Amino acid sequence: MRSALVSEFRLVQNNMLDEENVNKKLFWYSATYSMVNRVMNFDYNPSLQFLHFVLQTSYNAYRHRTSQIAKGDITITLPSDFLDRTAHLIGEIANAIESNEPFYDILQTLSNLIYLTSGNGYYQSLKGIVVAPRLIMFYRQKIDSDIWHWCINCSNWPDAPVSYTERQFKKGSKIGKLCKECLANEGAEICIEHEYSHE
Numbered sequence: 095m096r097s098a099l100v101s102e103f104r105l106v107q108n109n110m111l112d113e114e115n116v117n118k119k120l121f122w123y124s125a126t127y128s129m130v131n132r133v134m135n136f137d138y139n140p141s142l143q144f145l146h147f148v149l150q151t152s153y154n155a156y157r158h159r160t161s162q163i164a165k166g167d168i169t170i171t172l173p174s175d176f177l178d179r180t181a182h183l184i185g186e187i188a189n190a191i192e193s194n195e196p197f198y199d200i201l202q203t204l205s206n207l208i209y210l211t212s213g214n215g216y217y218q219s220l221k222g223i224v225v226a227p228r229l230i231m232f233y234r235q236k237i238d239s240d241i242w243h244w245c246i247n248c249s250n251w252p253d254a255p256v257s258y259t260e261r262q263f264k265k266g267s268k269i270g271k272l273c274k275e276c277l278a279n280e281g282a283e284i285c286i287e288h289e290y291s292h293e
């Protein structure tokens with residue numbers, strides 16, 4: 095049952111990223127908590143129930159906010175990539191379940207993202223407070239180098255026509271050599287983080 099949940103979550107992640115339409119992204123997202131419900135009927139455990147609660151609550155909050163925006167109420171807007179960030183978190187939950195690791199920190203990040211759909215969360219973000227820090231980051235490395243970059247405003251940011259490899263890692267994970275300029279940018283809070291790509 096656990097492996098069914100893992101493969102279902104990865105399917106949802108890929109479809110959410112491939113889909114352009116917000117409602118269709120949300121449709122895929124709703125499959126996550128339905129699947130958790132089905133697994134719980136055979137194999138109840140408290141952390142799965144917590145997972146179900148956060149997924150369903152976040153779905154309802156997203157659904158409410160996006161329908162308000164569709165009706166023309168743009169008092170509160172959402173970051174353009176918020177559902178893609180959600181999709182990546184679903185992938186991280188799948189990885190955690192697969193390797194039998196706790197996923198509470200991922201649910202916390204998901205909850206922080208939901209907070210952005212509320213008036214108060216939106217207000218905090220307007221004040222410049224990082225309400226929902228990125229858990230997953232995209233890193234790039236030039237083909238002939240072993241240094242990872244993540245700020246697009248780094249003078250050595252690998253981009254076409256230079257050949258590079260791109261990978262996603264959990265922020266703060268030990269991935270080898272980090273670019274000193276990217277680190278300095280981050281320290282000075284001027285790093286423009288690389289947006290999620292669909293590649």
Ligand SMILES: [Zn+2]
Nearest residue numbers: 243248273276
């Ligand atoms: Zn750099």
